[in-house]
Amino acid sequence: MDKYCKALELDKVLVKLADFCSCEDGKTLALNIEPLTETEEVKALLEKTVDANTLTNRYGTPSVGSLINCTACLRRAQVGSRLTMKELLDVARILSSIDTIDRWHRQLEEKPASLEFLLDSVVALPNLYREITSAVLSEEEIADKASPELADIRRKIRAAGSKAREVLDKMVRSTTYQKYLQESIITMRDGRFVVPVKTEYRNEVKGLIHDTSSSGATVFIEPVGVVEANNEIRILQNKEKVEIDRILSELSAQVGGCCDSILGSYEAMVELDLYFAKSRMADAMKASVPHINQQGIINLHHARHPLIDAEKVVPIDIRLGEDFDTLVVTGPNTGGKTVAIKTLGLLVLMAQCGLMLPVADNSTVPVFEKVLVDIGDEQSIEQSLSTFSAHMTNIIQILQQADERSLVLLDELGAGTDPVEGAALAVAIIEQIRFQQAKVIATTHYAEIKMYALNTEGVENASCEFDVATLRPTYRLLTGVPGRSNAFAISERLGLSQQVIENAKEHVSNENARFEDVVSQLEATRQQLEQERQLAQSQRQKAQQNRQQADALRKKMEEEKEREIERARTQARSIVEQVNFQAQKLLDELEEIRKKKDSENFADMASKAKVAFKANMRKLQDLADPVTKKTGEYKPPRPIRRGDIVQLAGLNKEGTVLSNPDGQGYVSVQAGIMKTKVHQSELRLVDLKDKKVTINNSGVSTRNVTSKAQREVKTEIDLRGMTADEALMELDRYIDSSVLSGVTTITIIHGKGTGALRAAVHQRLRKHKNIKSFRLGTYGEGEAGVTVAEIK
Structure with missing residues (x-):
C-alpha cells in the first residue's frame, strides 16, 4: 500500500474489514487488498459484494467457523505421506465447513451470477468426512470401530489385562503376600502390570523387578504368574499400533486423492469469506451501492467517514468533475476541512476496493488510476526538512505523476511560508495540476485563492460552516460559498479586548477587508436562503401530506361508489327476477282459467282473476321501487x-x-x-x-313437507337453464314428491344443448333407488331433449 493510501487511512479501514472475516487467511486477504484502477474490474468486484450482501440479508450468512490452512499436510498426503490424527481432524473441520457452504448454496432460490463460480467451486465430500470422524475420535485416540481388526485386537488386550489383574488381585488380597507389599494395589510400569513390594522382601516375591521408588523403599515387581499375560498384552499392543498406522495411512491416502478438490474448495471459501465480511461491514456502516462512472464525476450524498463514530459523524455532500474540476475549501481551523477531503479520498479508494460506501442512495464515484495526497504535518527531522519543505517535496512528486485519471487532495496548500508568496505559489500549483487535467480539491485560508476560485471558470469555492454564536463548527460542507476565517469573531467571543480587535482590523488591507465583507454578506444571504428553503421544504411536505390525504379520501369515496353501484346492480337483478317470477305466475293462472273456460263458474273465475291481476300489478309496482x-x-x-x-x-x-x-x-x-x-x-x-301428509289413507307425520297444493306434482319437470348441481338437486326433490303423490311416470325436460345436463340426469337416474327405468323421448315427446322415467 502506497503512502497516499495510508495518508487517507485506507489501511485502518482494511483492518476493520479483517475483523469481520471468519478465518485467518480471509483476514490476510482483506489486509492485502489494493484499489483496482480499471472501471470494469471495479464494477465486477463491487457486484460480488452487493450479491453477497443481498444473499446474507435474505438467507443469512453461512457459518464456516475458524478455517485452518491445511495446504501443507494435504500436499504431503497427496505424495503418500501418512497424516497424524490431529492433521486428519483439521482436514475434517475443513470438510465440515465445505459441507455447510454446499448446503447453504443448495437452498438458494436465486443464484447470483457473480458468485456462482465460487459457490460451484465448493464441492462437498460427505463420505470422506464420515470416514475420518468415525475413525478418529481425538488427536490421540482412534475409535474401536475404525476397523474390525482393531476392534478384535483391543478386545483381546482387554481380555489379557483382565486375566493379569485377576492373578494380581488374588495376590494382593492374600494374607501371605500382604505383609510383603508396600500397598495393596496393582500398578503399571513400562506397560506391564506390577505390584509395589517392600525392598526388604523383594526376594520373597518371585518375579522381574521393573522399577524402584525414589526413596528406595519400594520395588515394583512383575510376578512370574502374570509375565505371560503381560507378554501377550505387549504383543497385542504392537499389533494395535501397526493396525492404527494402517488405518491412518488409508485415511491419508483418501485425503491425498481428494487434495486438489479440498484445496480448491478451501480457496473458494476464503474468498467467499472476504465477500461476506464486506457485506457485514456494509451493514454495520449502513452503506449503499455507489454508481461507478467513467466520466470522472464525483457526487456523494450524505457521505460519512467510516472511521468516525456513527453517532458523532456529520454527513456531507461533495460534488466534483461535472460543473467544475477544482474545489477550494476554506473555513476556520478545526472546522472539518481536512476531514471533508479525507472522506472523499477514502471513499473513492474504498469503492475501488469493492466496498460499499457509507453514503446515501444515488451517489456516484469514478475510478482513478492514482489518488495523490498531501495532508498533515510531514516535517522530517532526519532529512532536515521544515514543514514547508516537506510539503513542497511531496507536491513536486504529485506534479510529476498527476494526469487526467488522477485525483489530487491538497491540505493547507501554501502554508508554512510567507503568506503572499505562499498564496501565489498555491494558485500556480492549482493551475499546473488543472493543466495536467487532474481533479483537485485543496483546503486553504488565503483570500487570494478564494478570489481565484471566484474569478476562474471550472474552479469552485466551498466552505465548512461555523457557528460564531457557539464558537463551534457544524462540519457541514457548503459548495459555492467561500468561507471566512472568523479569527476576529472567535477572538472577541473568547474575551479579547475590543481595542485590540479594532487595531487588528486596521492592519488588514482594504482589499482583504472588502473581500471579507462580501463573503460575510454572502454568508448572511446564504443563511437566509437556507432558512427560506427549509420553510419551503416544510410547506411542500405539508402540501404533499394534504394531497396524499385528499387522494386517499377520493380513493375511498370511489371505492364506496363502486360498492353502492354493485349493491344497486344486485338489487336490480333481484327485482327483475322477482318481477319475472310474478309475471310467470300470472301467465300460469291465466292459462289455468283458459283451460276452464267451458265450466259453469267461468265468469266468477274471470272476475276473481281480474281483481287478483290488479292486486298483483300493484305488488309489481311496489316491487319495482327499490326505495320503498x-x-x-x-x-x-x-x-x-x-x-x-x-x-x-x-x-x-x-x-x-x-x-x-x-x-x-x-x-x-x-x-x-x-x-x-x-x-x-x-x-x-x-x-x-x-x-302431515296422507299416504294410502294413513296419517304419517313428516318434516319439510308443505301444503297439499305443493304435493300436487306435475308429471314433468323442466331443468333447462340450470347448472348440473342445481338440476340434480331439483330432480331429487321432484322424484321424492312424485313418489309421495303416487306418480308412476315422469318426464324430465333437459334440452339437447351440449348433452352435459342430459348425461348428468341419466347418471343420477341409474343410481336412484326409486327409478325403475328410463328412456329418451320419442317423436312427439321431445326426442333427445327429454327423458321419460318410470318410478318403482
Whole structure:
C-alpha cells in the first residue's frame, strides 16, 4: 500500500474489514487488498459484494467457523505421506465447513451470477468426512470401530489385562503376600502390570523387578504368574499400533486423492469469506451501492467517514468533475476541512476496493488510476526538512505523476511560508495540476485563492460552516460559498479586548477587508436562503401530506361508489327476477282459467282473476321501487340456510332455499318450477312440525313437507337453464314428491344443448333407488331433449 493510501487511512479501514472475516487467511486477504484502477474490474468486484450482501440479508450468512490452512499436510498426503490424527481432524473441520457452504448454496432460490463460480467451486465430500470422524475420535485416540481388526485386537488386550489383574488381585488380597507389599494395589510400569513390594522382601516375591521408588523403599515387581499375560498384552499392543498406522495411512491416502478438490474448495471459501465480511461491514456502516462512472464525476450524498463514530459523524455532500474540476475549501481551523477531503479520498479508494460506501442512495464515484495526497504535518527531522519543505517535496512528486485519471487532495496548500508568496505559489500549483487535467480539491485560508476560485471558470469555492454564536463548527460542507476565517469573531467571543480587535482590523488591507465583507454578506444571504428553503421544504411536505390525504379520501369515496353501484346492480337483478317470477305466475293462472273456460263458474273465475291481476300489478309496482321502505321488519328465529322451507313475502308463495346467504344477504329460492334470487329479509321461515301428509289413507307425520297444493306434482319437470348441481338437486326433490303423490311416470325436460345436463340426469337416474327405468323421448315427446322415467 502506497503512502497516499495510508495518508487517507485506507489501511485502518482494511483492518476493520479483517475483523469481520471468519478465518485467518480471509483476514490476510482483506489486509492485502489494493484499489483496482480499471472501471470494469471495479464494477465486477463491487457486484460480488452487493450479491453477497443481498444473499446474507435474505438467507443469512453461512457459518464456516475458524478455517485452518491445511495446504501443507494435504500436499504431503497427496505424495503418500501418512497424516497424524490431529492433521486428519483439521482436514475434517475443513470438510465440515465445505459441507455447510454446499448446503447453504443448495437452498438458494436465486443464484447470483457473480458468485456462482465460487459457490460451484465448493464441492462437498460427505463420505470422506464420515470416514475420518468415525475413525478418529481425538488427536490421540482412534475409535474401536475404525476397523474390525482393531476392534478384535483391543478386545483381546482387554481380555489379557483382565486375566493379569485377576492373578494380581488374588495376590494382593492374600494374607501371605500382604505383609510383603508396600500397598495393596496393582500398578503399571513400562506397560506391564506390577505390584509395589517392600525392598526388604523383594526376594520373597518371585518375579522381574521393573522399577524402584525414589526413596528406595519400594520395588515394583512383575510376578512370574502374570509375565505371560503381560507378554501377550505387549504383543497385542504392537499389533494395535501397526493396525492404527494402517488405518491412518488409508485415511491419508483418501485425503491425498481428494487434495486438489479440498484445496480448491478451501480457496473458494476464503474468498467467499472476504465477500461476506464486506457485506457485514456494509451493514454495520449502513452503506449503499455507489454508481461507478467513467466520466470522472464525483457526487456523494450524505457521505460519512467510516472511521468516525456513527453517532458523532456529520454527513456531507461533495460534488466534483461535472460543473467544475477544482474545489477550494476554506473555513476556520478545526472546522472539518481536512476531514471533508479525507472522506472523499477514502471513499473513492474504498469503492475501488469493492466496498460499499457509507453514503446515501444515488451517489456516484469514478475510478482513478492514482489518488495523490498531501495532508498533515510531514516535517522530517532526519532529512532536515521544515514543514514547508516537506510539503513542497511531496507536491513536486504529485506534479510529476498527476494526469487526467488522477485525483489530487491538497491540505493547507501554501502554508508554512510567507503568506503572499505562499498564496501565489498555491494558485500556480492549482493551475499546473488543472493543466495536467487532474481533479483537485485543496483546503486553504488565503483570500487570494478564494478570489481565484471566484474569478476562474471550472474552479469552485466551498466552505465548512461555523457557528460564531457557539464558537463551534457544524462540519457541514457548503459548495459555492467561500468561507471566512472568523479569527476576529472567535477572538472577541473568547474575551479579547475590543481595542485590540479594532487595531487588528486596521492592519488588514482594504482589499482583504472588502473581500471579507462580501463573503460575510454572502454568508448572511446564504443563511437566509437556507432558512427560506427549509420553510419551503416544510410547506411542500405539508402540501404533499394534504394531497396524499385528499387522494386517499377520493380513493375511498370511489371505492364506496363502486360498492353502492354493485349493491344497486344486485338489487336490480333481484327485482327483475322477482318481477319475472310474478309475471310467470300470472301467465300460469291465466292459462289455468283458459283451460276452464267451458265450466259453469267461468265468469266468477274471470272476475276473481281480474281483481287478483290488479292486486298483483300493484305488488309489481311496489316491487319495482327499490326505495320503498318495508314496514314491520321480520326477524327469523334463526339464520336462514340452505334447504329451509320459506314463504316469499308479498307473493304468498312457498319455496325451498337453494343456497346460503351471500355477502349481501341474497339467497336463491325454488318456488314450484320457478327459481328466483331474493334478499333474506323478504323471506319468512315456515314452521312444518305440525303438518302431515296422507299416504294410502294413513296419517304419517313428516318434516319439510308443505301444503297439499305443493304435493300436487306435475308429471314433468323442466331443468333447462340450470347448472348440473342445481338440476340434480331439483330432480331429487321432484322424484321424492312424485313418489309421495303416487306418480308412476315422469318426464324430465333437459334440452339437447351440449348433452352435459342430459348425461348428468341419466347418471343420477341409474343410481336412484326409486327409478325403475328410463328412456329418451320419442317423436312427439321431445326426442333427445327429454327423458321419460318410470318410478318403482
